[in-house]
Every structure is written in structure tokens, then in C-alpha cells.
Amino acid sequence: MQRKSIAIYGRAFNSSVVPYVQQLFSYLKEKDVLTYIHSDFYDFLKLQFDCPDDCLLYYNHQDLPNDILFLLSLGGDGTMLSAVSQVRDSGIPIAGINFGRLGFLASIHKTQISQALDAIFNGEYTLQARDVLQVNGSDRKIFGQDNFALNDITVFRHDTSSMITINATLNGELLNSYWADGLIIATPTGSTAYSLSCGGPIIMPGSGNFVITPISPHNLNVRPIIISAESELELEIESRTDKYILSCDSKSETLDTHTKLSIRRAPFRIHLIRLASDSFFSTLREKLLWGLDVRNY
Template sequence: MFTIAVFPNVTKANIRAILERVLAFFADKKDVCVLLPSKEAALLGREEFGARNISQRSIDMALSIGGDGTLLNVCRRVYDQCVPVCGINFGTVGFLIDIELDEIETKLQKILDKEYRIEERLMLSGYVVHRGRKSYKGSAVNDIVVTKGGMARMLRFGLSINDTCIANYKADGLIVSTATGSTAYSLSAGGPIVNPLVKALVLTPICPHTFDIRSMVISEDDTIRMRIEAGHPDIFITFDGQKSHQIADEDEVIVQKAKNPARIVKFGDKDYYRTMKEKLWGHP
């Protein structure tokens, strides 16, 4: 039995119609079991597919229906299960997603026929050391960002890589990005585009108050430490722009390679550079 967990973004208009297409495709597949998170199942009137604690269930694949943000969220939800994640693009960009709306049935059949590959993408883990106590805060596929609130003053970063102090400087924030996330927030802040097959991290400051600090590309095995000084409590650590925790003045943030990678389903008709050209610059 092949068990697929479907994660629809219930905030999207007309998401029910796309979900119904997926359910209809699998309806006559006797060797396939389809599950939905119980909350989403109830909201979409499909309680018969609902499963509690789906992130702890034994599943073979996760299918997101939404945009890149939905896929990133699903990658974090199934992080401990290490299962492949496939996406149906029902968003505005869909840079990470390989199934467009007119391809749903064709690509779902390819999944059943095992005509796909799995790309393992580096994930990051973020920790906060508060008063000498280290606590895990979460993982991310794209980036972990330390930043100030909207009205707060700049932060001072004491930045170290492994055991070497690199710099002390003021900025609005600092982005630690994977190669996958190099086309997201880091790119908007002036960072480089890095092919996800390159085993690297990108450090990109947000509005640094100096000409000496620029975006850096470092090894994926490096450990980044940030000692934060602010003089105010409006400081946050954010994961993929979706999950956020407030941290305190003089806390230390540690970012390093996560134990598990994200496993993203890709098909043979997609190419990274073609996708980059189409999605980022709008050229066919």
C-alpha cells in the first residue's frame, strides 16, 4: 500500500476544486491510501480522509497543494519522517514545485509509475542560547533570519564562523540561506544565486551600517554564531519567513546544517536554469 499525505493550503481560493481533482485521480487506485491532516479535511468537507497527528504517521510521500510557501511548510512538518515532498503549484511563483495545474493527472501517474527523481536539499537548524542554556527553535529549507521589529533600532551582530570571529557590525538583520533559498529573501537583500547542487550556505546582511560587510558564500558544514546586542527586546528569529520566535538582547543564535535534508520530488522535464529563467525573469 502506497500512502500519500496531501497538504492543501486552505487559505487559497478554489483550493477545494484542486483537491477534488487529486482525490478523483486516486479514487480507483486500490493500492493507494490518501490521508489529509484532520483540520484541513474538516475545513474542506472531506473528514473521511482526515488523520490526526499526520506528521507522526507512516507515509510514503507528502503532496503539497499551494505555492512555494506551502511546500516549505510541508517539508518542515514531515522533517522527522524524511519522506519525499511533491508540490502542485497553486501559487504565484512555484519555483520549487514541478507540477502545474494542467499537469496534475499526468504527473500523479508518474509518481505511481516511479518516473521521478528525488533531490535532497540541505536544511538548516536554528538554536538560541539564552543565559547559557541552548534550545532548539526549528529547521528551515530556505533560510533562517535574525532581524529587528518594524520600529526598533538596528542590531549589533558579533558574527563568528566555526571558532573564528568574523566581524562586529550593525544591521537590520542577517539572513543565513541555503543554496535552495538563495533565490528567496537573500536574493532580495543582494545575495548571489547559488545552484542548489552546490554544497554551500549564504550569509547576507540586511541593510548593514558599513561598507565592509558583504554577502558571503561558505561551506554547508560551517557553524554560524551570532551574538546579538540591541538594547531593546524587539528581536526575532524566523524560519522560512513563516515561523517566528522572539529572542532577547544578548542572546546567541547558532545556525548549522540540519540532521535531515528535505527530499523534493522532481521530474525529468524540469531543469533548474530553465525554471530560474521562467520564474524569476518571466522568459519562456
């Protein structure tokens, strides 16, 4: 019988969660699961505890075998976003154990590791396909091969207190010239992140939409707008410093204003593992205290 195999990805974490990581590796050893660990993360783990020496290492997305069941992300939502670069368009699903604060994407609680993995290995889960955004520059390659975002792509002002002007064209037609601190283009996954804090709407995953949310616009009549995921958005930025910042989830670059941006849906989706107890609306109620009325408590 062929051994089950998974990949593990993570970033540096607080030493308080080391016992939970040790519990994870004890579980995987007991279940005889073949484990591939990202090399940088393995180097970190060896400094924290007596990490198993029979694990296999991988160095980038090209090293990941096609027959692994899923990639397990250890950390918070930021680590989950970074894990997207590990699987890319391979179709390998991602599950996340939450060592962070919010845990909107990394939905497995650190005290429920064994129960959650039992359910996954028994096939008691669903795969949720999430749209991804892709950005390209008019005169340069941006972010190398990591020019995609599960949450959002955002344009910010750079090194100035003055607002920038963002000329946005949607499918070849002028949408608006935003005079603001910046502009967020968010997926449904990212609609509960930065976009939400700037007044954007919550979008249910699978809705086939993106949302454009201005950051502190000078004209208060300019509101967030939901667009079809089939749309192509082009941005041209004007700034007093002739520079602006572009972020793509956790990655960022400083660009010259002569670099125009083209943003559209990526040609692949990311598949998140969701357990039976993990629904979108229960997550909204639990993590965002959605609908909570303190008068009832």
C-alpha cells in the first residue's frame, strides 16, 4: 500500500506553539505519512526542537511531487497567502493550521490538529475553489513568477503625504480617475481583509466578482464597485514623486509612474480544504463577530 504524502510550509513563529508542532509531527509519524518540508522552514524548525530527520525537503514549487495529497500551512493567514506561491497552478489543495490571530483562511485550530487531519485523511472535507488575481506591468515583469494574489492587489502612494491619481480603465472604457491614497482590487477571499477595513463589501466566495475599493478618496461620493471576474482592469498612476507602491498579497515593489498595470483573473484557481464544521457564514460570525449584539451577552 502506497504511503500517504503531504507537504508542509511555514514561516518563523512564536516558541509558544512549539508543543503543537511537535504534536503534529508525532501524529504524522504514527500515521506513517511521508512528509515534504520546505527547506527554509525546516532550518527554522531544527532550531526550535528535535525535528525528525527522516523528512524529505523541497526548495520551491518545482520540487513538489504531483502525488502529494495536500500542502499544510503552519501559521496565520499571512502564511496561507504565502503558501499560494508554493502550489501555484498545480491543483494541490491547501489546509492551514492557525498559529496566528484571526485565522480566517487558516481555519484549523491548533488544539484540533489530530481531529482535523483524521477528517482530511478520511476524505471528510470539501474543496473550495478560490479565484486569484494576476498583475502585469506595461514595461517590466513584476514580482517574477509570483505576480498573483489570493487576497488583493493594491496601489499606494509612495514617500509623500499627497494623494495620487489612479486612472482606471475597465475593458477599454474609462471607469474613474481616483484621487486617493490608493486603490484595492480584491477577490472574494480578500473582500474580508484590507478592502473591508476601507469600506468594501463582503463577497461570498464563488460569486464570480472582484471589488475595487478606494483608500481614503478625496471625493466621498466615490464608493467601492463590484465588477465581473471576467473584466480586465488597466491602471495608470500619477504622483508627485513619480513613484508608487504596488502590493500583491504579502509582496510589494516600488514602481515608476510610467509603468502601467493590467489586472485580470489568473488562469488558475487555488483550492482550499474546508471541513464540515467550517462554513463561510460561521466564520464571519466567529472571526468578524458578524451580527454580534453585545446586549444579548
